[in-house]
Amino acid sequence: MxxxxxxxxxIVVGGGPGGSTCASFCSKAGLKTLLLEASKFPxxxxxxxxxxxxxxxxxxxxxxxxxxxxxxxxxxxxxxxSSPKGTLLEVPIPQTFKxxxxxxxxxxxxxxxxxxxxxxxxxxxxxxxxxxxxxVREGSQVVGVKGLDLKTRQEKxxxxxxxxxxxxxxxxxxxxxxxxxxxxxxxxxALRAYYEGITGMKNLIEIxxxxxxxxxxFWIFPLENGLANVGxxxxxxxxxxxxxxxxxxxxxxxxxxxxxxRFKDAKLIAPIRGWTLPFGSKHRKCYGNGFVLLxxxxxxxDPFSGEGIGNAMTSGRTAARIIKQAFEAGDFSEAFLKxxxxxxWQEIGPELQTSLMLQKVGRNTMLLNMIISKxxxxxxxxxLISGMxxxxxxxxxxADPLFLLKVLVS
Numbered sequence: 001m002x003x004x005x006x007x008x009x010x011i012v013v014g015g016g017p018g019g020s021t022c023a024s025f026c027s028k029a030g031l032k033t034l035l036l037e038a039s040k041f042p043x044x045x046x047x048x049x050x051x052x053x054x055x056x057x058x059x060x061x062x063x064x065x066x067x068x069x070x071x072x073x074x075x076x077x078x079x080x081x082s083s084p085k086g087t088l089l090e091v092p093i094p095q096t097f098k099x100x101x102x103x104x105x106x107x108x109x110x111x112x113x114x115x116x117x118x119x120x121x122x123x124x125x126x127x128x129x130x131x132x133x134x135x136v137r138e139g140s141q142v143v144g145v146k147g148l149d150l151k152t153r154q155e156k157x158x159x160x161x162x163x164x165x166x167x168x169x170x171x172x173x174x175x176x177x178x179x180x181x182x183x184x185x186x187x188x189x190a191l192r193a194y195y196e197g198i199t200g201m202k203n204l205i206e207i208x209x210x211x212x213x214x215x216x217x218f219w220i221f222p223l224e225n226g227l228a229n230v231g232x233x234x235x236x237x238x239x240x241x242x243x244x245x246x247x248x249x250x251x252x253x254x255x256x257x258x259x260x261x262r263f264k265d266a267k268l269i270a271p272i273r274g275w276t277l278p279f280g281s282k283h284r285k286c287y288g289n290g291f292v293l294l295x296x297x298x299x300x301x302d303p304f305s306g307e308g309i310g311n312a313m314t315s316g317r318t319a320a321r322i323i324k325q326a327f328e329a330g331d332f333s334e335a336f337l338k339x340x341x342x343x344x345w346q347e348i349g350p351e352l353q354t355s356l357m358l359q360k361v362g363r364n365t366m367l368l369n370m371i372i373s374k375x376x377x378x379x380x381x382x383x384l385i386s387g388m389x390x391x392x393x394x395x396x397x398x399a400d401p402l403f404l405l406k407v408l409v410s
Contacts, residue, residue, distance in 0.1 A: 008034040008125070010323060011145055011160040013132045013173055016045060017055070017309045018295030019166030020116040021316030024062055027123035029324045034158055035126045036145070038167075041117050045109035046192050046275040049229045050076070050205060050221055052310035053104065058317055064119055072111045074222035076104035080204040083372035084211050084365045086258060090204065091375075091382055106205070106221045106229065108194075112309075130156070135163065135176045135291075141332070142177070142290035161332050162323050163291040166316065169278050171297035177288050184240065186282035186299070188216075188306060190233030191246045191274045197266040198228050209372075212252040215242075215363040227269070230254075233277070233306055238363075247272060279303040280311065281356040283345060287337040292319050300348065304355035304362065311348055318344045 012023045015037035023035040051073075059065040078092035093103060107115075120126065129150040136144035136157060144159035165173025174180035198220065206220040216234030223229055232250045239246065250272070254263045278299035286298035294300075295312030302311065322340040326332050361367050375381040 006034075006156075006158050008032050008158060008160040009327065010034070010162045010164060011036065011158055012124075012164040012166055013145060014166035014168060014171075014294075014297070015039075015041065015117045015120070015126070015128070016113055016166060016168065016295065016312065017116055018297075018312030018316040019164065020113070020120040021058060021062070021313045022164050022166060022294060022319050023120045023124040023126075023316075024116075025317055025320030026323060027120075029320060031324065031327065033124040034160070035117075035120055035124045036130045036132060036147070036158075037117070037126070037128045038131045038150070040128045042110045042114035045113055046190075046273045047109045047308070048190075048192065048219060048221055048231060048306060049106045049108055049112070049223065050305075050307055050309075051105040051107060051112065052307055054310040055313050056104070058313045061317070062119065064115075067119075068105065068115070071107060071115050072224040073105045073107040074224055074227075075203050076106055076205055076222065077203045078205075080202070080206040081372055082206075082208040082210070082258065083369045084209050084214060085369050085373075087369070087373045087376055089372050089376045089382070090202075094383075103203075104205075106223055108223060108227075108229070132167065132172050135173065140289050142288065145173075161290065162326065164294060164319060164323075165291060165297045166294040166312075167297055169276050169296045171293065173291060174293055174297050177291060179285055179288070179293065181284060181299070182236075182276060182278055183282055184236035186279045186303070187236045188233045188277040188279065188301075188303075189236050189239050189246060189274060190231055190277060190306065191250050191272055192229060192231040193250065193268055193272045194223075194270040195228050195230050195263070195266045196226055196269050198230075199262045199265070201226070201228065208253070208258070209362065209365075209368050210253050210256055210258070211365075212256050213249045214365060216246075216249070217362065218250070218253040235359075235363075236276070246274065277301045277306055277308065279356075280348065280352040281359070283349070285341070286315075286344070287334065287341050289334045289337075290332050292322070292337055292340050294319055300352075302355050303352065304358040311352075314348060315344055318347065 009031040010026045010033045012019045012035045026033040081089045132145045132147040146157040208218045215238045218232050221229040280300045281303040284299045286293040294315040300311040301308035
């Protein structure tokens with residue numbers, strides 16, 4: 001029998017970027033918050049490890065941006081793109097701050113997630129190695145969770161006015177509320193490897209549209225101390241249709257003409273791991289009576305870049321704001337929590353739809369060759385792409401058919 005239920009205002013299931021962010025903001029808002037995590041930190045999470053500009057903005061709101069400098073990370077000064085025909089395009093991050101140089105980060109999730117979780121631990125009640133197995137309901141209202149303490153093997157039950165599902169692509173909260181879905185047209189299968197000793201690294205995020213991996217792409221992201229996150233990803237439907245094997249595609253990319261020399265003395269230092277990325281190109285319902293979903297549990301990954309940390313943290317911040325409003329109103333109904341969905345998608349929805357259009361461009365070999373070749377010669381186009389890196393130029397500019405027509409005739 002489970003122990004007597006403990007009472008909280010908010011229970012957050014999952015201690016990744018979305019969950020830790022939400023727990024931190026809820027606690028700052030004066031809500032008694034419990035953060036539950038099935039693993040023990042530090043723990044790995046298969047990912048590309050890139051940390052977007054919107055993530056940095058939320059770190060600033062949490063008051064921990066400066067502390068980011070103290071954890072292991074790679075510095076990112078721009079992006080290197082290559083077209084199927086081999087044209088290389090280097091795009092720097094534009095200078096946007098007068099008081100400091102503009103740059104980004106790549107940090108292994110073993111490091112970055114622990115950084116966020118340890119911050120949340122200072123504010124919220126946390127419990128690691130606790131696996132949520134079911135929800136507690138009163139009628140149609142979710143009022144808590146139950147699960148297994150993996151250390152003691154005891155069943156426990158916790159109750160709260162609000163439950164937050166931040167437990168990833170295979171979210172128990174989403175499954176138990178009937179909202180779990182992985183659409184093969186709106187998801188990606190990817191492989192990640194860690195290498196050391198790759199030559200030619202320039203503190204650039206590298207995205208390569210190689211013939212060997214189309215209609216997917218190959219990436220190399222710089223980490224600390226000469227390490228690199230190397231991987232390949234492809235939309236689930238395309239992968240099934242092509243009958244390609246991703247590990248073979250990854251090896252073909254590494255052995256391709258463009259990369260053979262760079263990987264000649266490189267060493268694989270960890271097993272290659274795969275995962276599923278549920279894209280935000282399909283708007284899934286992410287709320288109900290007494291609960292909301294965040295990040296991968298709500299399918300919020302960018303369908304063009306494959307980056308999910310920024311949208312997970314954004315959803316965590318947004319959820320905390322709406323949950324605070326729910327407590328002020330004393331209303332935890334599905335009708336009230338629809339505000340979370342509306343607010344979140346007002347912020348990230350247009351960008352996700354634009355990224356879907358860019359994803360389609362990225363699957364068109366002719367357009368890729370044309371745009372990257374033109375940008376390599378055209379400073380105005382390079383500046384537009386550069387502006388996208390810090391959201392100075394909306395992504396929709398590059399997806400605008402009139403803009404593409406201008407590129408074609410320029």
